[in-house]
Amino acid sequence: MTPRELAVLALVAGGAFFAFVAAVGLLRLPDVYTRTHGASKSDTLGAGLALAAVAVTFGFDLSSVKAALLVLFMFITNPTAAHAITRAAADQGIEPWTTDEEGEE
Amino acid sequence: MSESASEADPEAAETADDLRSYVESPIIMATVRVVSPFVFTYGLYLMFHGANSSGGGFQGGVVVATVMLMLGIAFGIDPLREWVGESTLVLVVVAGVFAFLAIGVVTTLPPFGGGFLDYSALGFPGASKYGIEAVELFIGVVVASTITGLFFAIDAGKEGGDNE
Numbered sequence: 001m002t003p004r005e006l007a008v009l010a011l012v013a014g015g016a017f018f019a020f021v022a023a024v025g026l027l028r029l030p031d032v033y034t035r036t037h038g039a040s041k042s043d044t045l046g047a048g049l050a051l052a053a054v055a056v057t058f059g060f061d062l063s064s065v066k067a068a069l070l071v072l073f074m075f076i077t078n079p080t081a082a083h084a085i086t087r088a089a090a091d092q093g094i095e096p097w098t099t100d101e102e103g104e105e
Numbered sequence: 106m107s108e109s110a111s112e113a114d115p116e117a118a119e120t121a122d123d124l125r126s127y128v129e130s131p132i133i134m135a136t137v138r139v140v141s142p143f144v145f146t147y148g149l150y151l152m153f154h155g156a157n158s159s160g161g162g163f164q165g166g167v168v169v170a171t172v173m174l175m176l177g178i179a180f181g182i183d184p185l186r187e188w189v190g191e192s193t194l195v196l197v198v199v200a201g202v203f204a205f206l207a208i209g210v211v212t213t214l215p216p217f218g219g220g221f222l223d224y225s226a227l228g229f230p231g232a233s234k235y236g237i238e239a240v241e242l243f244i245g246v247v248v249a250s251t252i253t254g255l256f257f258a259i260d261a262g263k264e265g266g267d268n269e
Contacts, residue, residue: 073143076140077140083132084133087130087133
């Protein structure tokens with residue numbers, strides 16, 4: 001295995017791990033605020049790492065520049081989208097989940 | 106714009122205030138300011154590359170329309186609607202359709218004598234590539250303004266329809 005293959009492997013494994021964490025967070029967390037919190041952070045990192053793996057795979061190429069730009073815009077827009085969703089939810093008067101309520105599980 | 110609306114109609118002012126409490130987020134506004142030129146450029150890129158790679162007028166038009174959606178979400182949909190003007194939007198759609206037809210018909214005119222959308226009849230090098238790109242551009246214009254209009258229509262429906 002060349003060092004580049006190892007780097008790609010590590011990046012893809014990290015990306016898959018964080019995407020898995022985001023999926024678990026989306027399924028298991030109780031309300032919209034905790035779900036956006038869990039999904040936005042780890043999914044941004046998961047997709048970012050996967051795209052970084054794409055960029056490393058292509059090497060010094062126009063395609064890797066495009067992948068790097070995708071990572072950049074993913075890091076800008078994904079948290080903003082989560083912010084917008086949470087803000088809209090707060091504006092609609094959705095109460096945050098608290099431990100005072102009866103736990104479902 | 107909302108100031109003049111508040112003087113004209115107290116009820117409209119109240120809805121504008123309701124919207125503003127949600128709309129004015131510095132984070133969303135700053136992000137939209139940074140991202141929208143890039144998104145717009147990317148939409149044009151998709152339109153012009155429909156001839157020789159993935160993309161095309163429809164996808165590019167949707168991406169360009171996304172800019173309008175982002176502006177609406179960040180700065181308020183009603184100010185954006187006033188700024189664009191609904192009649193302007195309809196005019197742009199119609200103009201795009203007619204531009205498409207005009208490009209198609211030009212190739213059938215006497216000096217060229219080809220078929221409808223038969224670009225090679227124009228007889229300059231790369232005519233078919235430029236012809237496809239021009240058609241894609243106008244398809245993109247039509248798609249972008251149609252989707253912007255649908256966005257406005259959906260927004261108008263949230264107050265029970267029939268506003269403006």
